[in-house]
Amino acid sequence: MTQSDHAGTAPWQGRHITLDGMRGIAALAVALFHYNISQAPHGYVAVDFFFALSGFVLCKTYLPRWQAGLTTWAFMKQRVIRLYPLFFVGIVVTTFSAISNHFTGQGNFYSYEMMAQALPFNLLMLPSPVTNTLFPLNVPAWSLFFELVANLGLVLLLFRLPRIGLLALTMAAAWWFALAVLKNDGGNLGAVWHQLGISMVRTTMSFTAGVLLARFPIPEFRPAGWMGLACLAAIAAMLMLDIGAVPDAYYDLACSIVVSPLLVWLGARCEPPRVLAPIAWFLGEVSYAVYAVHWALMEPLRYFKDDLGYDPVLMGVVYLACCVALGWAGVRWVDAPMRRKIGAMLRERASRAPSLKGSAATN
Known part of the structure; x- marks a missing residue:
């Protein structure tokens, strides 16, 4: 029995805490970018890090499970179970927020007819064909749709490619993405229909880079100390700095193509100081939830900053705290219970189908 098997062991034991912490910081930076762009001017680059x-x-x-016989259907089913509950929470709370705009005068005004037309598609994690924005009520959800697309590509293609093939695909996508970023003077691309091709290229570039990095060995021992702390500080600096002497397009390309994969590579090889482990783990735990729900809180809390004149820094902190609180509530009372229930239903269904037990065991 290992230490992690004992009841009461810290939940972050055995995890990649640096990666958890960086994911959490990146989610907060995306939220802050949408709330007050001046406080995280390159927060959108976090999407490339996420992929x-x-x-x-x-x-x-x-990959080991796929090599042992995991089917495409079984893999995608697991990914939908992982992603959908919080995606659903995000769509629900952002829809209520959009409805409230009609009464508060804050934010974009979407007609009830448009909402009714877009929601059936968005609730299925599909882009809305009736609006220019793929997910008009929860704009950042575009990347969650492409996450599923990338997941499908992983089992259909990327698992089968050698490292040289992964490198070639990454470089080809990076070249195409660079052309788009230079043309648009920045890398904040992907949420609307006319950028659909760029969304696919952007996803392919970063996701494939991550797969390539995973095909190299990682040391089992990850020292805790200054290197892990430096990774956490580096991703915060990457997303929040505004270097006026460097054009946005070049800065974004450097961050998306070079820095983000480099931080994944470094973060997998070190840990932060032990005193920071609980914070980094917690930020990682709520990161997806924060990303899914933060759009709903943006306009209500902008009222205090923009209309009442509250201090922008203070309101930025309050906004992020509210995002974390709502995200944690979603994890605690929706995501975890729903995933347990779905998992139990699937196990019960499998137990009632004896003929499928053999294939289920290999999955």
Whole structure:
């Protein structure tokens, strides 16, 4: 029995705490960018980090299972179970927030007819065909849709490619993405229909880079200390700095193509000081939830900053605290129970189908 098997062991034991912490910081930076762009001017680059991290983690986790017989259907079913509950929470709370705009005069005004037309698609994690924005009520959800697309590509193609093939695909996508970023003077691309191709290229570039990194060995021992702390500080600086002497397009390209994969590679090889482990773990635990729900709180809390004149820094802190609180509530009372219930239903269904037990065991 290992230490992690004992009741009462810290939940962050055995985890990649640096990666957890960086994911949490990146989610907060995206939220802050949407709330007050001046406080996190390059927060959108976090999306490239998310895709690189996802490719890395999923390849490390599922490649051995795929090699042992995990089917495409079984893998995608697991990914939907993982992603959908908080995605659903995000769509619900952002829809209520959009409805409230009609009464408060804050934010974008979407007609009830448009909401009714877009919601059936968005609730299925599909882009809305009736609006220019893929997910008009929860705009950041576009990347969650492409996460599922990338997951499908992982089992259909990326698992089968050698490292040289992954490198070639990453470089080709990076070249295409660079052209788009230079043309648009920045890398904040992907949420609307006319950027659909760029969204696919952006996802392919970063996700495949993460898969490539996962195909190299990682030391079992990860020292805790200054290197892990430096990674946490580096991702915060990358997303929040505004270097006026460097054009946005070049800064974004450097962050998306070079820095984000590099931080994934470094973060997998070190840990932060032990005193920071609980904080980094917690930020990682709520990161996806924060990303899913933060859009709903943006306009209500902008009222205090923009209309009442409250201090922007103070309101930025309050906004992030509210995002974390709502995100944690979603994890605690929706995500975890729903995933347990779905998992139990699937296990019960499998137990009632004896003929499928053999294939289920290999999955």
